[in-house]
Amino acid sequence: MAILDSKIPSGPLADKWRKHKIDIKLVNPANKRKYHVVVVGAGLAGASAAASLADLGYQVTCVVFHDSPRRAHSIAAQGGINAAKNYQNDGDSVYRLFYDTIKGGDYRAREANVHRLAEVSVNIIDQCAALGVPFAREYGGLLANRSFGGAQVSRTFYARGQTGQQLLLGAYSSLSRCVGQGTVKLVTEHEMNDLVVVDGHAKGIIARDLKTGKLVRLAADAVILATGGYGNVFNLSTYARGSNTTAIWRAYKRGACFANPCYTQIHPTCIPVSGDYQSKLTLMSESLRNDGRIWVPKNKADVKKAPADIPEADRDYFLERIYPSFGNLAPRDVSSRAAKRMCDEGRGVGETGLGVYLDFADAIQRYGKQAAARANLHDVSPAKILELGEAAVAERYGNLFDIYKEITDESAYKQPMRIYPAVHYTMGGLWVDYNLMSNLPGLFVLGEANFSDHGANRLGASALMQGLADGFFVVPYTIGDYLAGQKPGGRPSIDHAAFAAAEKNVADLVAKLLSIKGKEPVSHYHKRLGKIMWDYCGMSRTKEGLTRAIAEIQALKKEFWSNVNIPGSAESLNQALEKAGRVADFIELGELMCRDALTREESCGGHFREEYQHPDGECKRDDEKFAHVAAWEFQGEGSEPLRNVEPLNYETVKMSVRSYK
Amino acid sequence: MVASIPSSTPISITLRVWRQAGPNQPGRFVEYPAKNLNPNMSFLEMLDVVNDGLEAKGEEPIAFAHDCREGICGTCSLVINGKPHGPHRGIASCQTYMRSFNDGDVIVVEPYRAKPFPVVRDLITDRSAFDAIQQAGGFITVRPGSAPDANAIPVPKDAADLAMDAAQCIGCGACVAACKNASAMLFVSAKVGHLGLLPQGQAERDSRVLNMVAKMDELGFGNCTNQYECSAACPKLISHDFIARMNRDYLGATFRQAFKPKSNAAGGGA
Numbered sequence: 001m002a003i004l005d006s007k008i009p010s011g012p013l014a015d016k017w018r019k020h021k022i023d024i025k026l027v028n029p030a031n032k033r034k035y036h037v038v039v040v041g042a043g044l045a046g047a048s049a050a051a052s053l054a055d056l057g058y059q060v061t062c063v064v065f066h067d068s069p070r071r072a073h074s075i076a077a078q079g080g081i082n083a084a085k086n087y088q089n090d091g092d093s094v095y096r097l098f099y100d101t102i103k104g105g106d107y108r109a110r111e112a113n114v115h116r117l118a119e120v121s122v123n124i125i126d127q128c129a130a131l132g133v134p135f136a137r138e139y140g141g142l143l144a145n146r147s148f149g150g151a152q153v154s155r156t157f158y159a160r161g162q163t164g165q166q167l168l169l170g171a172y173s174s175l176s177r178c179v180g181q182g183t184v185k186l187v188t189e190h191e192m193n194d195l196v197v198v199d200g201h202a203k204g205i206i207a208r209d210l211k212t213g214k215l216v217r218l219a220a221d222a223v224i225l226a227t228g229g230y231g232n233v234f235n236l237s238t239y240a241r242g243s244n245t246t247a248i249w250r251a252y253k254r255g256a257c258f259a260n261p262c263y264t265q266i267h268p269t270c271i272p273v274s275g276d277y278q279s280k281l282t283l284m285s286e287s288l289r290n291d292g293r294i295w296v297p298k299n300k301a302d303v304k305k306a307p308a309d310i311p312e313a314d315r316d317y318f319l320e321r322i323y324p325s326f327g328n329l330a331p332r333d334v335s336s337r338a339a340k341r342m343c344d345e346g347r348g349v350g351e352t353g354l355g356v357y358l359d360f361a362d363a364i365q366r367y368g369k370q371a372a373a374r375a376n377l378h379d380v381s382p383a384k385i386l387e388l389g390e391a392a393v394a395e396r397y398g399n400l401f402d403i404y405k406e407i408t409d410e411s412a413y414k415q416p417m418r419i420y421p422a423v424h425y426t427m428g429g430l431w432v433d434y435n436l437m438s439n440l441p442g443l444f445v446l447g448e449a450n451f452s453d454h455g456a457n458r459l460g461a462s463a464l465m466q467g468l469a470d471g472f473f474v475v476p477y478t479i480g481d482y483l484a485g486q487k488p489g490g491r492p493s494i495d496h497a498a499f500a501a502a503e504k505n506v507a508d509l510v511a512k513l514l515s516i517k518g519k520e521p522v523s524h525y526h527k528r529l530g531k532i533m534w535d536y537c538g539m540s541r542t543k544e545g546l547t548r549a550i551a552e553i554q555a556l557k558k559e560f561w562s563n564v565n566i567p568g569s570a571e572s573l574n575q576a577l578e579k580a581g582r583v584a585d586f587i588e589l590g591e592l593m594c595r596d597a598l599t600r601e602e603s604c605g606g607h608f609r610e611e612y613q614h615p616d617g618e619c620k621r622d623d624e625k626f627a628h629v630a631a632w633e634f635q636g637e638g639s640e641p642l643r644n645v646e647p648l649n650y651e652t653v654k655m656s657v658r659s660y661k
Numbered sequence: 662m663v664a665s666i667p668s669s670t671p672i673s674i675t676l677r678v679w680r681q682a683g684p685n686q687p688g689r690f691v692e693y694p695a696k697n698l699n700p701n702m703s704f705l706e707m708l709d710v711v712n713d714g715l716e717a718k719g720e721e722p723i724a725f726a727h728d729c730r731e732g733i734c735g736t737c738s739l740v741i742n743g744k745p746h747g748p749h750r751g752i753a754s755c756q757t758y759m760r761s762f763n764d765g766d767v768i769v770v771e772p773y774r775a776k777p778f779p780v781v782r783d784l785i786t787d788r789s790a791f792d793a794i795q796q797a798g799g800f801i802t803v804r805p806g807s808a809p810d811a812n813a814i815p816v817p818k819d820a821a822d823l824a825m826d827a828a829q830c831i832g833c834g835a836c837v838a839a840c841k842n843a844s845a846m847l848f849v850s851a852k853v854g855h856l857g858l859l860p861q862g863q864a865e866r867d868s869r870v871l872n873m874v875a876k877m878d879e880l881g882f883g884n885c886t887n888q889y890e891c892s893a894a895c896p897k898l899i900s901h902d903f904i905a906r907m908n909r910d911y912l913g914a915t916f917r918q919a920f921k922p923k924s925n926a927a928g929g930g931a
Contacts, residue, residue, distance in 0.1 A: 055804050073734070126811045277702050279705065
C-alpha cells in the first residue's frame with residue numbers, strides 16, 4: 001500500500017507557502033552543478049521548469065516527442081490566464097482567486113495547493129510580461145483583462161485568442177536561451193517509454209528515438225514529468241492528436257499512484273462532430289461567452305427552423321434562466337450538463353439535434369451603437385451599426401470566427417454558432433504531494449499531468465496558470481528539498497541492472513506490437529475505445545454503464561493485442577507503431593477511469609453519476625464518504641489496482657453546495 | 662454521431678504523393694486513389710483514411726507531420742499542388758478541407774523542398790534549424806523571480822498590437838518552402854520584430870538581430886530578393902514589412918557594434 005503523505009505545511013493557510021519555503025532544504029550552488037534532472041515534456045510546465053532549473057545551475061536534459069519544444073499542446077490554449085492582480089479594481093484578491101478555484105473544483109482540491117497557485121499567479125504575469133509576451137493592452141499601455149467562467153471579476157489576461165501560444169513561446173524562448181547557452185540539453189523526437197526506478201527512487205528514463213527506433217538510457221538524480229493530459233483516451237477531443245498518456249501511464253506501472261483518473265473536463269463550447277472520419281474537435285474559446293448568448297428554441301417544433309426565424313419570445317437562454325447570477329459565464333461542467341439536458345429534452349439544434357446556439361447578434365448591436373457614439377455619428381442606419389458592431393466583434397474574437405468559418409463554412413457574424421460539449425482537459429493525473437513529488441521519491445509531476453490543483457472541475461484560464469506556476473515558481477524550490485538528501489553526483493550509472501531491465505521491457509513491448517500482424521489499423525481500436533468512454537464515462541455516468549464499459553474495454557484490449565496490424569519496422573520512423581503504443585496505454589487507462597468513476601459514488605464537478613443528483617439535476621456530493629483523493633496503485637498485470645485514499649481536510653473554506661444561481 | 666454541417670455529395674480524387682523511406686534514400690511519387698470522401702473532411706483526415714486502408718493491408722502508411730489540427734502548433738507542413746499549405750491564404754495544411762477540391766482531381770502532395778529542411782521520411786522534413794536560430798537570440802533574458810510588476814512597464818497599445826502581429830508566427834517553415842531562395846527572413850524578422858517593438862526587448866535588441874541573422878546564414882538559408890512569396894504562403898499572413906524593419910535593425914546594430922565604446926570590465930563584481 002502506497003504511503004500518501006501530502007506534506008501540507010501546518011499553520012494558517014495564507015502563511016503555508018512562505019513558511020514552507022523557509023523550512024525546506026536548499027542545495028548550495030556548487031552542488032547544483034552535480035545534479036542531473038531529466039524533464040520530460042516542454043509545454044508550459046516542462047519548458048518553464050527546465051529553464052528555471054538550468055538558471056539555478058542544475059544540469060538539465062529536456063526530452064520531447066515533438067520535433068520542436070514549441071509544438072507542445074499548451075500552444076493551442078485560446079482564452080487566457082488568470083491572475084489575482086486586481087488591476088481592474090473590481091475586488092479581486094489572492095483569497096478570491098483561491099476561493100473561486102476551490103468552489104469551481106467542487107471542493108475536491110487541496111486548499112493549500114490552490115492557495116499557493118493563487119499566490120504565485122501574480123508573479124507569472126510579471127515574468128511573462130518581462131519575457132515579451134504581447135498581452136492585450138489598454139490605450140494607456142497597461143494590461144487589459146476579460147472575464148472567464150466561474151468568476152465575478154475580470155482577472156483573465158490574454159493575447160487575442162492565442163494566449164496559450166504566446167505564453168508557450170515565452171517559456172520556449174527561455175528554454176531556447178538555455179539551450180543556446182548550453183545549460184539545457186534538448187532531445188527532440190524522443191518519447192519516454194519507461195521510468196527507471198532504483199531502490200524505490202526514480203533515477204532515469206528509457207526514451208525511444210522516434211526517427212531511428214533506438215532506445216536511449218538517461219540517468220538522473222530526479223525526473224520531472226510534464227507530459228500533459230490524457231483526454232485523447234476519448235479519441236475525439238480538443239487535444240492535439242499526439243497528446244498521450246504513455247509517460248505517466250508507464251510511471252504508474254512502475255509504482256506512481258494515479259489520482260482521480262475519472263475527473264474529466266467536458267468543455268461546453270466546441271464545434272460539433274460532423275462525421276465518423278473526424279480526427280479531432282475544435283474548441284471555441286470560453287472568452288466568447290463574455291459576449292455570446294447561449295440558447296435553444298423553447299419549443300421542440302422549432303429545432304429545424306433557421307435561427308433567424310425563431311422570434312425572441314420563443315428562445316430559451318437557458319444559462320441565463322437557470323443561473324441568473326453567473327449567466328453565460330457559469331463554469332464549464334455546469335454549462336456542459338445544462339446543454340446536454342436541453343438536447344436530451346429534444347431541443348437541441350443542428351442535423352442530429354446535438355447542438356446549441358451561441359449567438360452574437362446582441363453583442364454586435366451593442367458594440368455597433370457604442371462605436372457609432374464614440375465616432376460621434378448621428379442617425380446611423382441599421383446597416384452601419386451592423387458594420388461597426390461586426391468590426392468590434394472581429395477585433396475581440398476574429399481568429400475564432402475565422403476558425404469556425406473554415407470548419408463549418410458558415411459565418412458566425414451572420415448566424416449563431418452551433419456548439420456542443422467536448423472533452424477538453426483532465427483534472428486527474430499522477431498523485432503528487434505539496435512539493436509536486438509523487439509517492440515515488442525523485443519523480444516530480446507538473447502541469448496537467450498531475451492531479452493537484454483543480455479538484456473535480458477546472459475553471460477557465462487556470463490551466464495556463466497552473467503550468468507556469470509549477471514550472472517557474474514551485475518546482476525550482478521544492479526539488480531542492482529532495483535533492484539535498486541525495487548524494488551529489490550519486491545517480492546510478494546507465495549500466496545499472498534497472499536500466500537494462502527497463503530497456504528490455506520497452507524492446508519486448510515494441511517487438512510484440514509489431515508481431516501481431518492482424519487485420520485492423522490502430523485507429524480502429526482508438527475509435528472504439530473512444531466511443532465506449534464517451535457513452536459510459538463521459539458527461540454522465542451510471543453504475544450499470546460503467547460496469548459494462550469495464551467489460552467492453554477488457555474485451556477490446558484482448559482484441560487489440562491479437563488483431564491490430566502495425567506495418568513497418570522498429571528501426572525507422574514508424575507512426576503506426578507510435579500510435580499503437582499510445583493506444584495500448586489508453587485502453588488500460590480507460591479501464592482505470594471507469595473503475596474510478598464506478599467507485600466514486602457521488603457526483604462532483606466533471607464527474608456526474610446519474611444516481612447522485614439534486615432534483616434540479618445538479619451534482620450531489622457525498623462529503624461524508626468521498627471528501628478524499630482516490631489514488632490508484634498498480635498491482636501487476638491482470639490484478640485489480642488498489643484504491644488508496646488521501647483525505648481532504650478543509651481548514652479554511654466550508655464545504656457547501658456549489659451554487660451559481 | 663453528431664452532425665452539424667450539412668452533408669454534401671461525396672467526391673473521389675487521386676493522390677500523387679512523395680514517398681521516401683529515409684533521409685539519404687531516393688524518393689518517388691506514388692499514386693493512391695481516395696474514394697467517396699465527405700467534402701467536409703479536412704485534408705489530413707483524408708490522409709488518415711488513406712493510411713488506415715494502407716495499414717489494414719499491411720502497407721506502410723504515408724508519414725506526415727501533424728499535431729494540433731487547428732492551425733496553431735505549426736507541425737503540419739504539406740506542399741499541396743505546389744503550394745505550401747495548399748490553395749487557400751492564411752491557413753495551415755490542417756485547415757484545408759476537401760471541399761476545396763473537385764471530384765476527379767489529381768492532387769500532388771510533397772514535402773517542403775529546401776536545403777536547410779532535409780526530408781526525414783515521406784512528407785516529413787527536419788526543421789530543427791528554426792530552433793537553432795531561436796537559440797541564437799530569439800529571447801529576452803529574464804530569470805524567474807526577477808521581473809518587475811507587469812504594469813511597471815507600460816507598452817503603447819499600437820506597439821503591443823503590432824508586436825502581436827509578428828509574434829503569431831507558428832514556426833511552420835512555409836515561408837522558407839515558398840521562397841525560391843529558401844530564405845528564412847520572414848521567420849527571423851517576425852521574432853526580431855516582435856521583441857524589438859517592445860520596451861522589454863531593447864537591452865538585447867542589437868545582439869539579438871546580429872546573432873539570429875548570423876545563425877540563419879550559417880545554416881544555409883538563402884537571401885531575400887523581395888518577392889514576398891513568404892507572406893503569401895504564411896498561415897498567419899505575417900507582413901513582409903517586418904523584413905524591412907529587420908534590415909534597418911541589422912544595419913543600425915552593425916554600426917553600433919563597430920563604433921560603440923566597450924567597457925573593459927566584463928562580468929560582475931567581487
